Amino acid sequence: MYDVVVVGARCAGAPTAMLLARQGHRVLLLDRSAFPADKLSTLYIQQPGVARLARWGLLGALRASGCPPLDHVVYELGDVRVEGCCSGIDGIRAAYAPRRSVLDPLLAGAAADAGAEFRDDCRVTGLLWEDDRVVGVRTDRGEERAALVVGADGMRSTVARLTGAPTTTSHPPLTCAYYAFWNGPKTHFEMYEGDTGWVSAVPTNDGAVLIAAYCPQQRFDEVRHDARAAYLDNVRTNAPRLYEQMERGRQIGGLHGTGDQQNFFRRAHGPGWALVGDAGHHKDSLTARGIADAFMQADLLAETVGEHLGDRTRLDAALADYDREREQRLMENYQATLLVAQAEARDKRRALLRAVGSSPELTTRYFDAVAGIVSLRELYTPDLMALMSAPTAP
Ligand SMILES: Cc1cc2nc3c(=O)[nH]c(=O)nc-3n(C[C@H](O)[C@H](O)[C@H](O)COP(=O)(O)OP(=O)(O)OC[C@H]3O[C@@H](n4cnc5c(N)ncnc54)[C@H](O)[C@@H]3O)c2cc1C
Structure with missing residues (x-):
């Protein structure tokens, strides 16, 4: 019997498990992937997310991975160019864009260091119910009972499906995204918007730069037939100086991409269960908020429910509070992201x-x-x- 089972061990799940374990709770953290495993992402952690890593005592390890601080940003839209940096939060002005093979094991390791039991390569296939209450999970290795089951299992969440968490807000996908890693280009964090799409350059570990190209969702069917040609054409057209640097550099690995960037909120709580991160709310990745938002939700859930795990009535009330506050904090940027992603x-x-x-x-x-x-x-x-x-x- 655990106090909490967390399903999914990345940006939302691992910090949730870490924070609840640090409060002294018995926590089981599960992920169906064998870690370290890569994940689609353009990697950029906005400063509020970096500040949380610092508060959690994890920023030093991130810096020690050699991931460069990004404290100068360039935005170009046609003939308008703006550059600078934010004023910072908790004295932190730099963003970071660590490879997910660096960030995700760091977060899962911190959960284990805090006392959570971490099982990777372990898939949740069902939930255990007592009347209308979730009281545990069924996995491909057996059953585990807990006072609270947290679905941190991403946009296509199994926990959301099994609990029947209703979608409360949704909008059609607006963009599709392709990216690759490059050696050679020397860039700040840069974002370009032109007539046919959006391009970003994101310096990451090992001196590499992730270069991403987004285009409107209406073009996805056409673009996916020759994604590489469309990717290169997008950068050449909308960020020509960056493209010149790519031509002199070398691509590392393949091209990654998706046209499935959903925009939604789901109800994120019910008796004995909660959703954090992409499982409960997803939006287009163009505004690069998913990671910092997942950290925020982990903090909020742990703060809100941590004291109430021993009492079902108080726990359910705390879960409802978490959901209300989560939506209030996330809605403004959700609406803004929908606007940013509209050509x-x-x-x-x-x-x-x-x-x-x-x-x-x-x-x-x-x-x-x-x-x-x-x-x-x-x-x-x-x-x-x-x-x-x-x-x-x-
Ligand atoms: C192309 C792209 C670019 C992006 N770029 C950025 C960016 O630059 N900055 C940013 O902040 N955000 C970005 N995001 C969004 C960001 O990656 C996500 O918001 C963030 O990873 C969400 O974390 P999560 O922990 O909620 O979910 P996930 O990272 O999806 O993790 C869910 C985990 O649950 C596990 N899981 C799923 N089902 C089960 C099951 N049944 N049993 C056990 N385990 C299970 C999975 O294996 C996975 O490890 C991007 C997203 C995309 C698609």
């Missing part, structure tokens, strides 16, 4: 970038909003709105 809203984004580029203070506030350090309400002040609607020189 049709490009003129508005150009006006915004031009306006924030007009002063260093506005530039910093813009990068604070992008990172999730300040809310969009704090960015869109009347002054900024006036600048955005001012006519531009012909």
Whole structure:
């Protein structure tokens, strides 16, 4: 009998297990993958996520992996270029983009160090029920009982399916994403938006740079037939200087990609169960918030339910509180991501970038909003709105 079984041991599940184990609970952490296992991701952890790693005592190990700090950001949209950095949180101004083969084992290792029992290569196939309450999991190695089962098992969550967690908000997919790793290009964290898509350059471990190219979902069927040609064409068209660097460099490994970037919220709690991370909420990866958001939800769930695991009534009330607060914290950026991922809203984004580029203070506030350090309400002040609607020189 455990206090908590956590299903899924990456950005959402491993910190949830670590934090609850640090509170002294008996925690079982399961993942169907044999670790270390790679995962689709463009790797970028926004500063609030990095600050959580620091608070959890894990930033030193991340830095020791040789992952470079990213404290200078370049955004280009057509003829508008903005560069700078956010003001920081807890004194942390740098983002990091560790390979998932570095980050995920680090997080699962921290959970095990905190006292959680970690079993990889172990798939959850069913849930144990008492009336309408989840009281454990069935795995390919046997059954385990717990006061709380946490589904941290990603966008296609088995726990969400088995509990029947309803989708409360959803929107159609907006983009598709392809990326590869390169040796040679020397870049900051850079983001380019052109007429046919979005391109980003993300420095990561071992001196490599991940170069990603996103295009609108409507083109996915066409693009997937020759994904490599479409990827190279996207970078050449929308980030030509970066493309020149790629031509002089060398690709490491293959091309990775997906057209299945769902946008939804699911109800994330019920009697004896909760969802964290992508299992309960997913959005287009263009705004690179999934990892920091998963960390936030792990913190929130552990804080909210940690004291109530011994009492079913109080636990269920705490789970409802967690879900309400989670949605409130995540909804603004969800809506913003839907706008960022719509090619049709490009003129508005150009006006915004031009306006924030007009002063260093506005530039910093813009990068604070992008990172999730300040809310969009704090960015869109009347002054900024006036600048955005001012006519531009012909
Ligand atoms: C192309 C792409 C690029 C992205 N880029 C970024 C980025 O730059 N920055 C960012 O912040 N976010 C990015 N994201 C999003 C980010 O990767 C996710 O939000 C984050 O990984 C979510 O973590 P998670 O732990 O919730 O889920 P996952 O990382 O999906 O982990 C779920 C785990 O559950 C396990 N599992 C599933 N089913 C079972 C089962 N039945 N039994 C046992 N285990 C199970 C899986 O093996 C897996 O290890 C990107 C996503 C995509 C697709």
